Amino acid sequence: MITAASDAVIGLAVAVPVVVVAGGVTWGVRLRRRGRHPEPGTGAPEETKAPPVARPAPTAEVAEVAEAPVEVAEAAEPATYRSRMGKARGLLSGYLGSVRSRTKIDASTWDDLEEALIRADVGVRATDALVDDLRTRVKAGEISGADALIDALKADLVTTLSATSGGLAVPGSDAASSGSDGSVNDADDGSTVDVWLFVGVNGVGKTTTVGKVASRLAAGGNRVLLAAADTFRAAAAEQLETWATRSDADIVRGSEGGDPSAVVFDAVQRAASKGHAVVLADTAGRLHNKVNLVEELKKIRRVADRPPGRVVEVLLVLDATTGQNGLAQAKVFTEAVDVTGVVLTKLDGTAKGGIVVAIQRELGLPVKLVGLGEGVGDLVDFDASAFVDALF
């Protein structure tokens, strides 16, 4: 109550000057607007009443086509990766093809290179850094010829993207033997439950990713429990339940609008008593600039990390169509819940997902998984050179 009241006062202390400012400008704008026709019905005070059921679901998750034949991801990977990424290649290889066809490096070579990177959503800053570095090396005589230039760029990109390793903490693997805080797991005897959290903004494909990861882990012989901690979006739990059935995993659900932390807590308890190796927790999509929702996510993580639970992966699910905002998302989520890796979804479209270069450069956050299609087997391990190769 105390804080509530003083917060209110703070707000009001702000409000009154604001109103006065507004009034001050009113006069000017009246002048400005003279002769302009008014906008129809803008900002009209609407009779607004929040719907009784929490917040309405902001967006849809990735669609899933009917059961695709479950391929063994590893075996099919190289072909899948190339062929699927191939669809998206046209544009970029166009620019770089023209670069390669020239032997000399001139101004338009640099322009083309820059354009290719920017169009792939790598971002201005990362592009400038990459290109400037190449320029220096060309000047120093380390690189000569357009072909060598492109190869050098690719090598740089692969180096950037491999800067931090991207191994998943699959139960029984090396990565799983240490917690997200780096603590060594001294008891892999079933007394702890590994928890993977899936986080991200609305509509990136978290629920679908959880479903696909569940299938993958289950196929590897792990007992998987899904936690439907997206208690906000309408029918999110139903969607996850479909996935649970498909991947032969168990699921813990809460009530719609309920406390997501409670769902995760229940899931960890259930997993501990029933002997599940890993809990995959789906969370509600949330924009990273919504302070309250980010706080909610922090709480989910804290609860999940309470013994016997142990958070071993916090995967940021990122839509490949996302532009420069992806970096802001990665920053905020990493600060809030210590993200361990990125899952780049929807890479089978025309979008390139180049923002992961900026994310790796600035945050050292590795891409761990890549979504190349709607089938269960289309979520594959990230391969930096394949990614870069397919990009160009």
Place this chain on the structure above:
Amino acid sequence: MQPGAVGNSWFVRYPEEPMFDSLTDRFEGILSRLRSRGRLSPDDVDEVLREIRTALLEADVELGVVRGFTEAVRARTVGLELSQSLSPGQQVIKIVNEELTAILGGEALKISYASKPPTVVLLAGLQGSGKTTTAAKLARWFKQQGRNPLLVGADLQRPAAVEQLRVLGGQAGISVFSQPTDPVAVATAGLEEARRLGRDVLIVDTAGRLSIDEELMVEVRDIAGAVSPDYTFLVIDAMTGQDAVATAVAFHQTLDLDGVILTKLDGDARGGAALSVKEVVGRPIAFASTGEKLDDFDLFHPDRMSDRILGMGDVLSLIEQAERTFDDGVATKGAAAIMAGRFSLEDFLEQLQQVKKMGSVSGMLSMLPGVSKDLKQASSMVDDRQIGQVEAIIRSMTPAERNDPSVIDGSRRVRIANGSGTATSDVNALLKQFKEMRKMMKGFGKGGMGGAMGGLGGLFGRGQGMSPKAMADLASMGAGADGPAGFGELPGGPDALGAGNPFAGAGGSARRPAKSKGSKGGKKGKGGGRVTPKAR
């Protein structure tokens, strides 16, 4: 606190965070530097254009669109005859503003209804762009326009998509039609159902699809063929990067779009996709979705968006709102009290009523340029209930106490707390904050509005309030963008403004901080150059 609790009054379109925030910041940074120069050389133009290019690219505006934009600005800027009344910076701002508005595209879309109902609206888009939610929001919007819509769930691919639509439809009070057949059949049956029920608007939600997935693109075209929509909208995520154009073009080729619906504008994405799509497809952004609540949805207003990009915030919206709801008498009295440095709790209470009428505090702040994020965040914690609590506390005071809070001693505090159903610490907090606020308001008299806002920043101990310069810039921009003269150059100067404008006390001093500084608070409106609302 539930997010829904914040800003649930009129101001639902721009909750918590403003649109295009970062792009606004960028332009502010670039252009304020420009404004400080006396002359514009070709090098200046190049530098500004480079900065604008970077800003637009970082805002995810498509590269080709950025090029076209910067070239258009360059063509109009280089060799431009410098105007007598505008600074070079103002001239560039004006050009940039005009070009931005030109791209974002004239008027807001006006929906006309089919002469033979129902008016059919088809929604298409990539996966995760927010079609299902948008369908429900759009239906609610139509309902608010006095229509009687029916929702059709033709997304039979994503597990539980129809279920989601049903839940949302339930929240919006709109019935949902679907059947587990195939999407084209569902759409057709939905149309018949709408006719049978006499619904005048039909909204068809389709499955998300990749533009390169030919099979699904054919399917959505078949749906369109079956229901012959009056409006086909592409739903696109404001966070989309360079790919937005490829997507929009592909959908446009398949469906002949009528417009675009921009979603997730409540994020901090700069939303350059809006510019790109509009420019490349040539169809208007019809609606914008700005929050998770069903009501966070409205027609898209391009001119406001470009003002916002230019660092004007959505000042226009705020001002219109202020004009509509603010009681001139109360405002005059309040402004006078502030200027005279005798702002009492009674005045505060009156202003409070006005502010409440205008909507949420955070909403108002978010519309103003140059207000720091921290400040906005602090204010987003305020909701109407808390305002009510403050009101209760003040109402529990005697008139004497309201006029001079310094008389409130310990026992009076206890009485006030009991009377208002709060704790003594709440009363203390209020009194303390009020004291701070009064101190700050004295700043209006001393450093002009700018100084006061600076003090505001200090009050919160983090971030920066609006600098005096930013305020002055804001004021000069208001005139610079459209009129030949700045405020200060109007015949009669700011004093003339003061005569007609109840707010001119603060506003006028912001424009002329140097002069008002000399007037030492302008007590009782007698300071030299001080602008005081004249008695009416």
